[in-house]
Amino acid sequence: MTQYVHERAKNGHVGAGSGIVDVDVHPVPRSAEEIKARMPMPWRDRYQGERRAFFNNPVHGTRLDSKPADGPAGSDPDLLRAQLIDEYGVSCAILISRTFCNIHPDPDYGIAIAGAFNEWLADTWLSEHNADGVFKGSITIAQQDPAAAVEEISRWASNPHFIQVTMDSGARIPFGQRYYYPIYEACERFGLPLSIHPGTEGMGINHQPTPGYPTHYIEWHCAMSLSFQAHLISLLTEGVFERFPGLKVVFVEGGVAWLAPLMWRLDSYWKALRAEIPWVRRPPSEYLFEHVRLGTQPLERPDNDAHFAQLLEMMDGERLLMFSSDYPHWDFDSPKRAFPHLSDRVRERIFSGNARDFYGLT
Amino acid sequence: VVSHVVAPAVELPPGTRRIIEVEGRSIGVFNVDGRYYALRNACPHQGAPLCLGSIGGTMVESRPGEYRWEREGEILRCPWHGWEFDLTDGKSVFNPHRTRVRSYQVSVRSPEHADPSVETFPVSVEAGVVVVDI
Numbered sequence: 303m304t305q306y307v308h309e310r311a312k313n314g315h316v317g318a319g320s321g322i323v324d325v326d327v328h329p330v331p332r333s334a335e336e337i338k339a340r341m342p343m344p345w346r347d348r349y350q351g352e353r354r355a356f357f358n359n360p361v362h363g364t365r366l367d368s369k370p371a372d373g374p375a376g377s378d379p380d381l382l383r384a385q386l387i388d389e390y391g392v393s394c395a396i397l398i399s400r401t402f403c404n405i406h407p408d409p410d411y412g413i414a415i416a417g418a419f420n421e422w423l424a425d426t427w428l429s430e431h432n433a434d435g436v437f438k439g440s441i442t443i444a445q446q447d448p449a450a451a452v453e454e455i456s457r458w459a460s461n462p463h464f465i466q467v468t469m470d471s472g473a474r475i476p477f478g479q480r481y482y483y484p485i486y487e488a489c490e491r492f493g494l495p496l497s498i499h500p501g502t503e504g505m506g507i508n509h510q511p512t513p514g515y516p517t518h519y520i521e522w523h524c525a526m527s528l529s530f531q532a533h534l535i536s537l538l539t540e541g542v543f544e545r546f547p548g549l550k551v552v553f554v555e556g557g558v559a560w561l562a563p564l565m566w567r568l569d570s571y572w573k574a575l576r577a578e579i580p581w582v583r584r585p586p587s588e589y590l591f592e593h594v595r596l597g598t599q600p601l602e603r604p605d606n607d608a609h610f611a612q613l614l615e616m617m618d619g620e621r622l623l624m625f626s627s628d629y630p631h632w633d634f635d636s637p638k639r640a641f642p643h644l645s646d647r648v649r650e651r652i653f654s655g656n657a658r659d660f661y662g663l664t
Numbered sequence: 665v666v667s668h669v670v671a672p673a674v675e676l677p678p679g680t681r682r683i684i685e686v687e688g689r690s691i692g693v694f695n696v697d698g699r700y701y702a703l704r705n706a707c708p709h710q711g712a713p714l715c716l717g718s719i720g721g722t723m724v725e726s727r728p729g730e731y732r733w734e735r736e737g738e739i740l741r742c743p744w745h746g747w748e749f750d751l752t753d754g755k756s757v758f759n760p761h762r763t764r765v766r767s768y769q770v771s772v773r774s775p776e777h778a779d780p781s782v783e784t785f786p787v788s789v790e791a792g793v794v795v796v797d798i
Contacts (some may be wrong), residue, residue: 308693
């Protein structure tokens, strides 16, 4: 991994203490007004804080105890600090805004939403609520317009509190395709990893990665790792990591248990079909280990803990996994309770070391 | 090393191959454009009759989006799963150091220099015989 630690990281300006690194935490504006205020016309008039239209959790989408008196869940930095940072000894929370900007048919609208959220995050959680630097941010991009996404990345890349780029796995074409390359080039150039987060599959202009639409939230939610698998296969087979050897990708919020069989399958087919993709010079899993990490949440938890240990061993989870809680969402993984017992060494890697290496946190 | 006569050279012209049984082993002997190769007829993957596979070239390693077709006539593809093997030495293309199939020396000799073999063929002195050394 060392050769991929980027220059920003080497400079060591990204402080993160020595506690847990949580790679998927969701800050939320207190109201749509905070976003509207950072939008130019005509978007300021149009934006209503709209969320995705379907597959909302029928029980509750966020932890009920995470809702402050004066706003939605995840909107109060002090409450989040109490429930996550202080409660579990998190020394670095990587914030990912849920903007849903990539569902819109109008790319200009998506760009405006992404830009406003980035400005809001920079103005609030990453500065006025961030005296100790515990919060690190993700530059949200609207992948409807890769050139504009590159501009947005350039706009924030010099802010030391933005430590990655994020885009949603809801998409119209797989992520290995050349349409996206300007984005990857920018990530590589600025030394910013790319975090891929699900949630807009089947929404707006994006395909649903099942044969047609599922009926229920439980089906849709369970199937979110399907788009991750499709994107990962695409990234590996299209040779994206040969084109952009400095690019690093993390998939968050799609679980982890699907990875090992996919890796075996891809390596196995590559032996027969490598001539079709001659730029993939080595077994695809080698690129995976060098360039890709997975956030752990929502962690699959077999009834038998021994099976979980086998799972970790099969995918070299000690090396590939980075803890994520998904606070304040309903399927939050507690740093204390989500995992079965881990050895001190494995626990250190998954809860801290892997993310510190990946992001160059000091 | 024991030499076995495979066939009169005229019976193994360019573009043909012959599967022979020698000492209980199945071996494929190929004539590709006048060059002779012999490989064990068993894929190290799952035991397929490797020497029934197609012969061609391959896309050698390249940069993304670049296509370089090389080694025409030197790559044998397993008829089952399509693994590629180098006809010249039996090494797999995807992992030549670890995955390989046994290869054998083949030559054309005049009949009188060929050792008496398990199989003999009526041959003319002028034509020579194809001999595989096991």
